[in-house]
Amino acid sequence: MDLKETQLSSEPIFQGTFVTIARDAVRLPNGNEGTRIVIRHPGAACVLAVTDKDEIVLVRQWRYACDQALLELPAGKLDVDGEDPAECALRELAEETHYNAERVKLLHTFYTAPGFCDELMYLYQAEGVKEGSILENDEDEFTETVLLTRDEVKAALKNNEIQDAKTLIGLQYWLLNS
The missing domain is CATH 3.90.79.10 (Nucleoside Triphosphate Pyrophosphohydrolase)
Structure with missing residues (x-):
């Protein structure tokens, strides 16, 4: 089964000194669209x-x-x-x-x-x-x-x-x- 979700778009919600919070639209494995809130961190x-x-x-x-x-x-x-x-x-x-x-x-x-x-x-x-x-x-x-x-x-x-x-x-x- 293919579990991959593919990013369709990304909208920054917050940009801090070292993290960004984004709202991403994704294509789900079943072909539907979904939304993911993601915190991007430098590691x-x-x-x-x-x-x-x-x-x-x-x-x-x-x-x-x-x-x-x-x-x-x-x-x-x-x-x-x-x-x-x-x-x-x-x-x-x-x-x-x-x-x-x-x-x-x-x-x-x-x-x-x-x-x-x-x-x-x-x-x-x-x-x-x-x-x-x-x-x-x-x-x-x-x-x-x-x-x-x-x-x-x-x-x-x-x-x-x-x-x-x-x-x-x-x-x-x-x-x-x-």
Whole structure:
């Protein structure tokens, strides 16, 4: 069965600093027409960083849309068209935490909310993680660095204390593959 929906037209509803919301007319697989509201996003990178003491480096930050502080992997959007997601991951780790990494290795890519958004997330494993970053968050970003052991991560997962999808994906990878 052909499941493809073909774009017939696209009308921008909102153009922000890094996302655009569009109303698209589409041709459905059965030949009918439909409407899709789509958020166009430049993409993002997140990083799974583990210290020499086998602690995962997380950040706690306020997420306005959720009206709560969430515990997450360090992450951020690609700042410019064509930015290397690996460089983004290294930068976000250094800006949001007290840690740097020598390099990162791509583990997986995934869509964060494919029902309405085209954001592609790049999940990286940091290598050569060391404390000592002197970079700072963006002016409108406030984070607290949190280190958790494997047992603490398992307890946090069991108690539903981690609700962010990219973090759930990254932590499951860490727990199952290392």
